[in-house]
Amino acid sequence: MTDTSPEQYWEGFYQERGQVWSGRPNPLLVREVASLAPGTALDLGCGEGADAIWLAKQGWRVTAVDIAATALRRAAARATEAGVRDRIVWERHDLSQSFPAGLFDLVSAQFFHSPVAVADEREKILRRAADAVAPGGVLLIVGHAGWPSWHEHPPFAHHFPTAPEVVDSLDLPPDRWQVEVTDLVVHDLTGPEGQPGRHTDSVLRIRRTR
Template sequence: MSEGTATGNTQEFWEGFYQDRDQVWTGNPNPLLVREAAGLEPGTALDLGCGEGADAVWLAGRGWRVTAVDVSVTALRRAAAHADEAGLGEHITFAEHDLAQSFPEGMFDLVSAQFFHSPVAQEQERAKVLRRAAEAVQSGGVLLIAGHAGWPSFVEHRHDVHFPTMDEVLADLALGADWSVETRDAVEREVTWPEGQVGLRTDTVLRIRRVR
């Protein structure tokens, strides 16, 4: 997901976000998903906020059976087209959900929330969705959460978006003894924005396994 400032309900915002351009994202899977999931045994996966489908297609290409959800019909249509072009459409189920209102049924070996930020959702809504995501992880499975730690280095004086720390995410999840944190990491990377700005940005990643 992205961040900024906006008004209006969630679906209206994200539909406008995707309809504004023919393609928003690169078509490549999120690097932290690749890093953390490449060694996992394929099973069932849930991709929250799938956008244009790059993560879902990557997972399906590695043998996962994927349920990919988003609030934007436009994003889901592009994601399904991406999957069909890759010959993987039969391995992915795409579904429309405003995750603050509804959640996919079932239990999964992997639940992935990559950059699950939204300018039109309250922090408590994000925390509620992530707790529900944890409930959807079956025994032995993994909850994978990646997020931004802050704005890129070239952005100054922006305080309108709160980027939760890893401690805050873990506190919101309140997972207990049935879970084990396998990865807790901050990763700095170079970013280039559409306007041409280049700088550094730090992302965080939590890989948490349900041990029983």
């Protein structure tokens, strides 16, 4: 854990490295969104922009948000290279303090974990994310369900909420929301020293019916 602010932590995270992520969209995002009709999308914690760029290539108009200015600069440059610059708006937000305006047909929160988040901050942000879903739209939350199997001693204490726990924390009116997908996906993941292992991710897709 660290005593730095979220902005300091994530800005340092990107500044200390070159390209951090693979540049490929999250496969679980692709799995859940590929069949949806393109509309407006909000990508929370967009990082270096791979998901936002993929969405834009599928015809979505995307608002992509991150706390780190360095990540957003990299993402915008890659969107230009990919030919979708005009389909994505990049916004810097500390989502605990500010949130993008408007309603969206898709709100995506992919691996929305942070070692510097204060208690209940994630739940509050995800409730705001739900408020940003337009009638008929989808809230998609994908997260880790635990540490990789090769972590004998986790680097810090962290509770990875299950999909039912996330649903409960959102406190959504049942007459306005329908849970469409709750899933656990296990996949192989090689450790930093080449050790074989597995990792489990949680998928939650909820539709606002009205």
